Amino acid sequence: xxxxxxxxxxxxxxxxxxxxxxxxxxxxxxxxxxxxxxxxxxxxxxxxxxxxxxxxxxxxxxxxxxxxxxxxxxxxxxxxxxxxxxxxxxxxxxx
Numbered sequence: 630x631x632x633x634x635x636x637x638x639x640x641x642x643x644x645x646x647x648x649x650x651x652x653x654x655x656x657x658x659x660x661x662x663x664x665x666x667x668x669x670x671x672x673x674x675x676x677x678x679x680x681x682x683x684x685x686x687x688x689x690x691x692x693x694x695x696x697x698x699x700x701x702x703x704x705x706x707x708x709x710x711x712x713x714x715x716x717x718x719x720x721x722x723x724x
Contacts, residue, residue: 632723633712638690641714642666651707657700658707661689690714694722 635641645652645662652659667673668681693714696704701724705711713723 631710633708633710634715635712636715636718638665638687638716639669641690642669645707648707648709654703656703656707657696658693658704661686661693664689687716691716691721694724696724 633644635644642662642665645658646666652662664681665686668678668683668686691714693704704724708724711724714721
């Protein structure tokens with residue numbers, strides 16, 4: 630099976646944006662995606678981003694590889710393969 634590699638949280642968000650239809654069902658990855666998308670969207674008013682900051686988005690990104698196995702299965706099905714998340718050139722984890 631192919632293994633996709635994402636170098637940053639923004640790259641992962643960009644990839645997932647093409648999979649939004651698959652993220653209507655609540656899951657760990659979809660919850661993180663919708664918050665991160667909201668935070669990084671320059672067209673969204675700052676008043677809607679009150680409780681969000683980049684540190685919380687990055688922390689959420691770092692915890693994706695620690696999701697329970699059931700959530701990892703959902704994440705793999707959304708991405709379409711196994712995937713590796715990196716941050717600052719270091720591997721965070723592979724699902």
